[in-house]
Amino acid sequence: GENVEQHPSTLSVQEGDSAVIKCTYSDSASNYFPWYKQELGKGPQLIIDIRSNVGEKKDQRIAVTLNKTAKHFSLHITETQPEDSAVYFCAALKGTDSSYKLIFGSGTRLLVRP
Amino acid sequence: DVKVTQSSRYLVKRTGEKVFLECVQDMDHENMFWYRQDPGLGLRLIYFSYDVKMKEKGDIPEGYSVSREKKERFSLILESASTNQTSMYLCASYLTPGLAGPPYNEQFFGPGTRLTVL
Numbered sequence: 001g002e003n004v005e006q007h008p009s010t011l012s013v014q015e016g017d018s019a020v021i022k023c024t025y026s027d028s029a030s031n032y033f034p035w036y037k038q039e040l041g042k043g044p045q046l047i048i049d050i051r052s053n054v055g056e057k058k059d060q061r062i063a064v065t066l067n068k069t070a071k072h073f074s075l076h077i078t079e080t081q082p083e084d085s086a087v088y089f090c091a092a093l094k095g096t097d098s099s100y101k102l103i104f105g106s107g108t109r110l111l112v113r114p
Numbered sequence: 115d116v117k118v119t120q121s122s123r124y125l126v127k128r129t130g131e132k133v134f135l136e137c138v139q140d141m142d143h144e145n146m147f148w149y150r151q152d153p154g155l156g157l158r159l160i161y162f163s164y165d166v167k168m169k170e171k172g173d174i175p176e177g178y179s180v181s182r183e184k185k186e187r188f189s190l191i192l193e194s195a196s197t198n199q200t201s202m203y204l205c206a207s208y209l210t211p212g213l214a215g216p217p218y219n220e221q222f223f224g225p226g227t228r229l230t231v232l
Contacts, residue, residue: 009154032218043118043204043223044157051218089156093218100145100164100208101172102221106156 002027004092006105014113019077021108023090026071032093033073034102035064039086047088048075080112117141118224120205126230133192135227137205143222145208146188148172148180150201151226157204163188164210195231203227 003026013019025033031052036044050057050064050073057064061080066073077084087109091102121136139146145164149157149172159172161180169180177199181189188207192199205224 006156034220036223041225043206043225045223046220049218049220100210101159101162103159104149104157106154 002030002092002094002103004090004103004105006090006108008108009106010109010111012111012113013080015080015082017080019080019084019110019112021075021088021090021110022072023074023092023105024070024072025092025103027092027094028068028071030092030094030103033064033066034091034093035062035075036089036091036104037086038089038107044089077110080110082112082114085110085112118205118207118222120203120224120227122227123225124228124230126232127192127195128232129196131192131195131231133195133229133231135190135192135203135205135229137188137190137207137224138186139188139205139207139222140186141207141209141222142185143207143209144185145210146182147206147208147221148178148188148190149204149206150174151204152201160190195229197231199229200231201229203229 006023034049037047038044063076090105118139147162148160163169163182179191208221209219
């Protein structure tokens with residue numbers, strides 16, 4: 001079945017630096033890759049996503065890149081701020097005719113030091 | 115705004131008790147999901163439902179069952195709670211993409227229920 005691996009498990013950066021989180025997936029049929037941010041005491045919230053026909057997508061300080069050949073996708077956060085501190089999850093969508101399932105990575109705890 | 119609500123934020127139960135976790139969404143989504151979240155293991159799918167009265171096992175269904183009698187409500191049931199079911203439980207819902215709209219939709223999560231089984 002589909003498997004999504006996420007690295008690193010924890011990441012500590014200085015405010016203003018960049019942060020990169022990487023994921024790999026196993027099923028070449030996966031065609032949609034969202035990233036979720038989970039703040040303390042809350043459920044995960046979508047922050048950016050990318051489809052398999054796109055190589056890169058950017059939204060202000062956040063960007064996601066996808067390498068379909070290598071089955072890699074990454075989240076890039078530039079000019080990090082303390083409010084970026086959270087747990088980040090990558091996911092890959094596997095859809096069938098009757099159902100859609102997101103397979104999640106194990107999460108990355110990002111700490112942005114002021 | 116899509117809203118996914120869960121009946122309790124914190125729950126403490128004893129081993130052997132039957133436990134019900136309730137989830138309600140207000141946006142007419144067909145698909146609903148139950149995950150458990152444990153440190154280092156990410157979000158693991160327990161069960162999901164893509165229609166009323168329909169259910170499918172996820173990756174870790176053992177010890178759990180679900181009920182979907184109405185479209186907006188998806189219940190997770192622990193028939194006989196055990197200490198290894200102590201975890202954060204997250205409910206989510208998702209609108210099946212239509213033919214005319216974008217091919218993918220956002221999956222929305224509830225705030226979670228932190229269950230402790232003593």
